[in-house]
Amino acid sequence: MTDQINSISRAYHRIDLPRIVVIGDGVINGLGGICTELGYSNALIVTGNNTLKIAGEKVQNILEKSAILSRHIFVSDAQLETVGRVMEEAKKDETEVLVGVGGGRNIDVAKLAAAKTGLPFISVPTVASHDGIASNLASIKGMERPYTMKAASPVAVVMDSKIILESPYRYTASGCGDIISKATEVADWKLAHKEKNEYYGGYSGSLALMSSELVMENVEEICNLTENGIRTLLEALISCGVAMSIAGSSRPCSGSAHLFSHALDLIAPQLALHGEQCGVGSIMMAKLHGLDWEKIRSCLKTLNAPITAKDLKIDRELIIKALVIAQSVRPERYTILSKITLNENSAEELAEECDVI
């Protein structure tokens, strides 16, 4: 009997996905209707000072029109204490839903506070800078590790392309870097499957890889901010969030290029955006994998995304150091950097060969 239960629990695989995803010009105006449809009448909006002006106030007005009670709480960082503050506020006044409005920080805080309080969470991104907007993982500072942790999957994602189009282009290019890097991250996962017999999820791996390919095929349209280009990027961000939910971890979306980015976060914090760092990392990791690194580089170049240390505004020594320590940030995640151990000389050579430094 115990064996039977064990085999059932091993086979048990839970996938939490958003119930509603809306993408398009002006879709933010439908947020009240979505809340009503989902049965929420009392919302806590988690936002920042800047995003309150961009979309937070609008969200509050929209909810008011649908007779949904709402109030907001400001967050200025993604520290664990901030999550605690949001949780305290969420426990008051019969809050029924948390609405994260803004970039990665506000959404990550709302997402983790939702997971910890058991409340549902709606994601309203104002920038398309990374794939956390639709995933069940959050990047929170003040934890023992610099990478993402499990949080709540959003019950709804509302991506207003008009708001994204009005955001600084740098964030959009960063989102492309995060997505393009899946080419190497999925290669890392396949390598772990081949060499360490790690489980490889064909659906989630293919979904992440396809997102990377579609964004690379559409770089011209994305940098010209055409409707099709923006839609391709936004759907790729959603698809990667879904890929992580299907896999039950960040595995399809986070490998060696992400380890390089996490290493930079440790030694050169807040100099560049996550997706910018992942894009540059992906150029070098593609070379190690024997993939077409020049294609990744040229797509990032077309997008006006960073391709060099100078573009990232990070010193060459820090790039080399990040390459050397990357795998140690998360040793259990097998990647090409587990197979090919870089020292200072080989890291420098790699970065030079890829014209990063």
Ligand SMILES: [Zn+2]
């Ligand atoms: Zn990422």
